[in-house]
Amino acid sequence: MAEEKQVSSTFTSMATEGADADAPELGIGMLGYAFMGKAHTNAFKKIPYMMYPPVAIPRLVGIAGRNEAAVNAAAQRYGYENAYTDWRDMIANDDIQVFDNGGPNDAHAEPCNAAAAAGMHVFCEKPLARTAEEAKSMLDAVEAAGVKHMVAFNYRFVPAIQQAKKIVDSGKLGQIYHWRAVYLQEWGMDREMESTWRFQKDICGSGALGDLGAHIIDLARFLVGEPKAVSGLAQTWITERPDGSGGMIKSDVDDGFVALLDFENGALGTVEATRFGRGRKNFNSFEINAENGSIHFNLERLNELNVFWKHDSPDTTQGFHNVLVTEAHHPYWENWWPHGHIIGWEHSFVHEFHHFFDAIVNDNDVAPYGADFVDGYRNAMICDAIMESANAGRHVDIRY
Numbered sequence: 345m346a347e348e349k350q351v352s353s354t355f356t357s358m359a360t361e362g363a364d365a366d367a368p369e370l371g372i373g374m375l376g377y378a379f380m381g382k383a384h385t386n387a388f389k390k391i392p393y394m395m396y397p398p399v400a401i402p403r404l405v406g407i408a409g410r411n412e413a414a415v416n417a418a419a420q421r422y423g424y425e426n427a428y429t430d431w432r433d434m435i436a437n438d439d440i441q442v443f444d445n446g447g448p449n450d451a452h453a454e455p456c457n458a459a460a461a462a463g464m465h466v467f468c469e470k471p472l473a474r475t476a477e478e479a480k481s482m483l484d485a486v487e488a489a490g491v492k493h494m495v496a497f498n499y500r501f502v503p504a505i506q507q508a509k510k511i512v513d514s515g516k517l518g519q520i521y522h523w524r525a526v527y528l529q530e531w532g533m534d535r536e537m538e539s540t541w542r543f544q545k546d547i548c549g550s551g552a553l554g555d556l557g558a559h560i561i562d563l564a565r566f567l568v569g570e571p572k573a574v575s576g577l578a579q580t581w582i583t584e585r586p587d588g589s590g591g592m593i594k595s596d597v598d599d600g601f602v603a604l605l606d607f608e609n610g611a612l613g614t615v616e617a618t619r620f621g622r623g624r625k626n627f628n629s630f631e632i633n634a635e636n637g638s639i640h641f642n643l644e645r646l647n648e649l650n651v652f653w654k655h656d657s658p659d660t661t662q663g664f665h666n667v668l669v670t671e672a673h674h675p676y677w678e679n680w681w682p683h684g685h686i687i688g689w690e691h692s693f694v695h696e697f698h699h700f701f702d703a704i705v706n707d708n709d710v711a712p713y714g715a716d717f718v719d720g721y722r723n724a725m726i727c728d729a730i731m732e733s734a735n736a737g738r739h740v741d742i743r744y
Contacts, residue, residue, distance in 0.1 A: 351609070367398045368705060369440040371405040373464070375431050375455055379419035380469050380496070384423045384444055387693035391701070394679050394694060400443075400701040408434045409447075431455045434585070437461050438459060442704070446496075447470060449554065450547045453478050457485035465492040465704050467697075470560040471727065472720030474549025479724035483717040494700045494710045495720035497562040499628065501695035503687075504649040504677035507641050507667075508632070509713075511651070514569055518635025522614035522664030523568045523605065525560035525630035529550075532582070532599055532619030532689035539585035543595040553578065553727050556617035558626075561726050562715060563630060569609045570722070573741045576603035576730035603730045626689075640664065647686040 372388060388402035409415035419427035428434040430461045431451075435443060437457060442490040443459035445452055452473055454464050462561055471497050473479035486493035499505055505541055512515060531537075532552075534734040541547040546559040548554060563619050564571065566672055576599040600618030607613060621627065628643035640650040669675075670683045680687055696714070703710045710716040715723075733740040 350495045365448060365504075365576070367392075369403050370400045370701060370704065371403045371441050372444055372531075373434045373437065373450065373459075374407045374446060375409070375434070375443065376448075376469075377407055377409045377415055377422075378446075380446035381418060381422075383444055383690060383693050384697070388569055388695050389423075390691075391698055395698045397423045397681070398701075399698060400705050402423060402531060402697070402701075404438070405439045405457040406434045406437055408597045418710040423671055424460045432458070435464065436458050439489045440464060442467060442700075448541045448547055449549050450541075451476050451484055456482055458485045459487040460491050460493070463489065466492050466505070466717075467701075468497065468717075469496045469677070469701055470562070470715075470718070470720070471549065471724060472552040472717060473724055474547075474554075475601040476721065476724040476728045477715070483721045486717050492700065492704050492710060494695075494696075494703070495715040495717060495718040495723075496696065497559060497566075497694040497715040497719070497723075498696045499559055499563060499643070500566055500648050500713065501673045501676075501699065501714060502643070503677060503695075504646060504667075504669040505567075505642055506713075507649055507669050508641060511569060511639065512632070517632070517637050517639070520568055520609065520632060522633040523564050523607070523611055523630065525564065525615050526615075526627065527556035527560050527616045527617040528621030528624035528627040529556065529619050530621050530624050533622065533689050535582055536586065539593050539595060543585060544593075545596045545725055550727060550731060551580070551599055552617045552619050553598050553601050556619070557601060557603075557730070558614060558723055558727060559628065560615050560617065560630060561724050562719065563642035564607075564615065565719065565722065565726075566712075566715075567630075567632060568611055568613065569607050571613065571726060571742060572608045572737060573606040574603050574726065574733055575739050576601060576728045578731060580732040598731070598734075601730060601734065603733070618624065646689065655667075722725055 352727040368691050392398045392401050404424040407419050407424040408431040416427045443464040443466050460466050533737030577707050578601040581599045584592045585595045599620050602616040603687045632639045637653040649667045656662045699714045729740040729742050
């Protein structure tokens with residue numbers, strides 16, 4: 345088995361000092377140390393003093409990754425007590441109660457299933473799996489183990505999106521007619537960029553669909569309801585990329601897709617995602633049109649929500665209202681700053697993990713406000729149906 349390296353326990357003593365004495369400690373075992381490893385660890389460190397009094401104190405017990413030098417450096421940088429080059433060794437550590445999987449998509453199912461069987465609560469990055477079949481195996485594993493489980497659809501925890509959810513759930517919008525969403529980035533357009541796992545179907549399952557589209561599909565389900573059928577188109581524009589050693593490697597995932605959604609409640613929807621959106625950095629935007637009004641959101645202005653109400657006076661205030669979601673009564677805002685002092689993308693992870701820890705400590709349900717593995721499985725089913733539709737050129741019904 346791989347060697348374990350002791351790094352530091354400094355964070356534990358610092359985090360617990362002065363914290364609410366009633367807050368239990370939850371040992372964290374993290375798989376992955378790159379983009380999501382950084383984002384998740386940043387949230388763990390903020391929770392004890394920003395989500396105060398904390399529902400739990402995260403203890404950074406272990407971090408695992410395949411590159412020994414890189415994972416040791418990450419453990420030192422972030423303050424994890426132990427570094428592992430094999431996740432199996434990490435989940436054998438009895439000090440870990442929460443397994444956090446931020447690894448590539450092909451490293452989601454086996455480690456999560458093993459962690460659940462070991463009695464750990466499981467948090468997994470999105471998409472939950474490469475296929476719906478794989479996602480179902482993960483759902484079965486956590487349900488059999490009786491542990492809490494959550495998928496990292498962090499945009500549910502943006503305060504403005506939580507506010508949109510409150511408006512929808514209030515019924516004030518009336519019947520919802522339309523959902524339209526786009527998630528646009530540009531980084532995939534560089535033909536000279538060395539290939540990564542995100543362009544290899546056997547590792548990631550899909551391209552723009554699973555990477556970006558999964559987020560807006562989740563928001564569609566969160567805010568509007570269940571789609572019952574889809575029609576999709578997908579395209580790959582760059583079919584091979586540099587492999588880093590002077591050669592080329594096949595790129596066999598979708599670079600962009602569009603899809604139509606037919607919702608069970610009668611609403612119609614469109615979702616579109618691409619990594620070929622020249623000029624777009626992280627443009628995640630949606631609009632809901634309903635009987636009594638409309639809601640529009642753009643992640644690049646994530647503290648704002650644009651709302652239109654049909655009953656506004658046409659000679660005074662008719663039009664979309666730009667609402668700055670930073671008032672004390674807005675979701676999560678009691679934990680942050682005076683109104684108008686905005687927060688950022690990284691804070692969605694703070695809210696997300698606080699929600700998960702509350703479910704663990706107080707035996708609450710992760711759903712409906714958080715995405716559990718049921719949501720992850722259904723999301724994977726919709727993604728699979730979109731690709732099936734795109735490949736077959738036909739309308740596809742969704743059957744869970």
